[in-house]
Amino acid sequence: MTDNSSSLLDRSRTVAGPGYNRWLVPPAALAIHLAIGQAYAFSVFNKPLGALISGDVDKPASDDWTPLQIGVTFSIAIVLLGLSAAVFGKWLERVGPRKAMLAASLCFGGGFLIGALGVHLHNLWLLYFGYGFVGGIGLGIGYISPVSTLIKWFPDRKGVATGMAIMGFGGGAMIGSPLANNLMNHFKASAPMGVAPTFIVMGLIYLVFMQFGVWTIRVPADDWKPAGYVPSTEHNDLITTANVSADNAIKTPQFWLLWVVLLCNVTAGIGVLETASPLIQETFSDSAMGPGKGVTAAAAAGFVGLLSLFNLLGRFFWSSASDKLGRKVAYAIYFGLGMVLYALIPTLGHNLQLTLFVAVACVIISMYGGGFATAPAYLSDLFGKYQVGAIHGRLLTAWSTAGVLGPLIVHYLSNSRKAQGLSGAAAYQTVFYTMAGLLVVGFIANIVVTAVNERYYEKGPVTIEPGAH
Known part of the structure; x- marks a missing residue:
């Protein structure tokens, strides 16, 4: 042709x-x-x-x-x-x-x-x-x-x-x-x-x-x-100038470590997104804050909208920052800061510190979004640009898994606490502590990522196959 x-x-x-x-x-x-x-x-x-x-x-x-x-x-x-x-x-x-x-x-x-x-x-x-x-x-x-x-x-x-x-x-x-x-x-x-x-x-x-x-x-x-x-790898020994195929990438420990990284980041983020509206209404209710001072359904919807905005902004801010910081450092921030903030959420709810509660949730969600946006660049650093789209596609199975796992964890833990007669922040306490624990796992997985072994590199120059057949 x-x-x-x-x-x-x-x-x-x-x-x-x-x-x-x-x-x-x-x-x-x-x-x-x-x-x-x-x-x-x-x-x-x-x-x-x-x-x-x-x-x-x-x-x-x-x-x-x-x-x-x-x-x-x-x-x-x-x-x-x-x-x-x-x-x-x-x-x-x-x-x-x-x-x-x-x-x-x-x-x-x-x-x-x-x-x-x-x-x-x-x-x-x-x-x-x-x-x-x-x-x-x-x-x-x-x-x-x-x-x-x-x-x-x-x-x-x-x-x-x-x-x-x-x-x-x-x-x-x-x-x-x-x-x-x-x-x-x-x-x-x-x-x-x-x-x-x-x-x-x-x-x-x-x-x-x-x-x-x-x-x-x-x-x-x-x-x-x-x-x-x-191309320069002067400041980051993870960046390769070689290329790894999608089939070889999934044979490397680096791919599966990043799979765990994305799984933990997304599962934890869903913990906030799934509970945002009921959590803020139940925690800062009229009975807790005083008559007429509680968070209404409309205000809770506004809170969800605010989280969407920070999800959006975080994707650009954090992924752009990763160009300067390096991907590994960026994820270390997502997980290191994230685990502290997740663990802090129940305490802020218990103490009825509404402003700080909202601010912390917004930062958490910004890093949730940042984790999504930084992943393709991290993959390109490790595996080159040859088949990075295909490698990214395979990594997104972690998102599919988190999309099922996250809601299951949230609903099981919160419903169990509510069955015990707990309400407000107390009902969601184990949810956020569990998500903080997941971030510890993600933090460790990210820390142990190293450069891809040369045996997985493509030999000789690579070109993308033409689309016409």
């Missing part, structure tokens, strides 16, 4: 020419991550989906879906995010980001449309298949598609580059949540709770919005490098 007959989707058609401005690439990445980041706002559908038959979120009918049944939808999506990122990572490196981004947009948008049919028919399995399975595949492919491309464009600023894209995923809920609420209110008169038409409109909006990223993404030529850039 010649270049003249190659498809517009082939990687060969996305290689940038001489003089291309690399700062045009981050907006393309953001278009994908801002869209798929809607997943963080799925909880906005929880109550409406649980009242499709009764029409009253406070009085669900016996045939309405339960909160647990609805919550499984999000869990499926997160599990499929990790699995699809792992399965399709090498395919992405071969065909290039344009084809992968298009596949992600079709799956993510299509997942909404299939989910809409499930809502309309009140078929839970169709909702699981649509938003959970198909949409989850879109999440996984979309999450990793821009990352390896950005690392190739910004070898001198890997943390800044990946932070810009993954920041978008953290901020997607800030767009998706009000969009969903406004659409459901608009369609409420024409469909049960307005959910099905909202799914349709959102699916189409995201499908179209993601096309900006699909058609504007560019990859650098294999021999391209920033003007004046000279």
